[in-house]
Amino acid sequence: MTTTNQTQLTVGDIAPDFTLTDAEGRTVSKDDFAGRSAILYFYPKAASPGCTTEACDFRDNLSALAAAGFEVLGVSPDDTESLKEFAAEEGLTFSLLSDPGAAVAKAYGSYGQKTIGEHTFQGTQRSTFVIGADGTLTHAEYNVDARGHVARLRTQLLP
Template sequence: MTERLSPGDEAPEFTLPDSTGKEVSLSDFRGRSVVVYFYPAASTPGCTKQACDFRDNLAELNDAGYQVVGISPDKQAKLAKFVEHEELTFPLLGDPEKGVLEAWGVWGEKRNYGKTYMGVIRSTFVVDPEGKIANAWYNVRATGHVAKLIRDLGLAS
């Protein structure tokens, strides 16, 4: 299990390809707040629900000054299909080597139906304009998480 990040920690830098193959770095968002969320796999029911929740609430997050980026271990082709099929309007990045997942403490032991395996721990972070972790949530639920995030950020009307 990799070490978890906490508020005040420096956010680990990354540069990963998005669904179009374009390289996206955390430093691209310097000076702005960014929500970085990690999910297990594109096009699975929970991950689709979560991505669509972000898509449907993106204007509210953007208007409040938050950019959104999703990261999974998926390869570019799978991300491209997911983005197109769900009409996602924010970058999804692929980390098949799992280096970024490990650096952010989201690659670890999971249990499902009595089996233990390594996988992505569904997690969300808010990185402040200076590149520090402002909020860190591990083991979040796919359903209802975006609404909770909006409430926790004080954006709910």
């Protein structure tokens, strides 16, 4: 698969604001994490193979990430009902946020042209950001490979 993004963010940029609805119907915004660090990761489709691998890796590493002061938030274009089912099926205990119009994905440079095989289309691209306690990005990664991603992220974030 190849992807192209329009404008990518870099470490030190102010993280774009967001307000989205989670799988339980609650409103979640960037401001909710002021003074704390958050891992915001974008994925294309709940319950698809790669997205399930990545979400379960975050689930399995959640206690270590939380102990180091990181909240985990997954963002996809799926509706809240699909996210709720995905969370229940996989035992996901972190927030899954619905971005149906991909406005937040676009703000983070995580939306663009994707090519899988012979099919080219626009969509949310797998990417991960760490928003520091001051609201700036301390990590920005595009074109993430779902396999081993959380392990690689842990080596960069955890002492």
